[in-house]
Amino acid sequence: MDCIFCRIAGKEIPSKVVHETENVLVIKDIDPQAPVHLLLIPKAHYPTLLDCDDTRLFGEIIEAAKDAAKKSGVDKSGFRLTVNTNEEGGQTVFHLHMHLLGGRALAGKMG
Ligand code: 5GP
Ligand code: ZN
Numbered sequence: 001m002d003c004i005f006c007r008i009a010g011k012e013i014p015s016k017v018v019h020e021t022e023n024v025l026v027i028k029d030i031d032p033q034a035p036v037h038l039l040l041i042p043k044a045h046y047p048t049l050l051d052c053d054d055t056r057l058f059g060e061i062i063e064a065a066k067d068a069a070k071k072s073g074v075d076k077s078g079f080r081l082t083v084n085t086n087e088e089g090g091q092t093v094f095h096l097h098m099h100l101l102g103g104r105a106l107a108g109k110m111g
Contacts, residue, residue, distance in 0.1 A: 035103025074102030
């Protein structure tokens with residue numbers, strides 16, 4: 001399967017890894033929308049949030065996000081977690097991932 005995030009998670013394609021757990025890779029986004037813009041990528045392939053019902057994995061992603069926020073120094077100032085889903089949700093890469101944004105005041109509204 002030709003999936004860019006599978007290739008990144010398998011370390012076939014290089015990326016800036018900031019944190020890693022058993023099932024999740026946390027990397028810097030290639031086109032950052034904030035001073036801190038990380039992607040939490042499960043190593044297993046699920047096209048969208050709707051395709052995954054692994055609640056342990058969801059827990060691992062959230063815990064990895066908390067750790068990555070601390071490592072990146074945005075835990076106290078604040079950050080936002082987002083899972084864009086399908087077309088109107090703004091999803092462009094169809095391998096489940098969560099964004100972590102921080103390092104500046106984010107707009108109060110969601111979009
Ligand atoms: P989506 O729009 O699907 O929620 O988010 C996809 C994100 O992946 C975008 O923010 C985009 O900049 C990022 N992205 C796409 N290709 C690559 C890549 O090859 N490497 C990294 N680090 N980020 C990527
Ligand atoms: Zn994939």
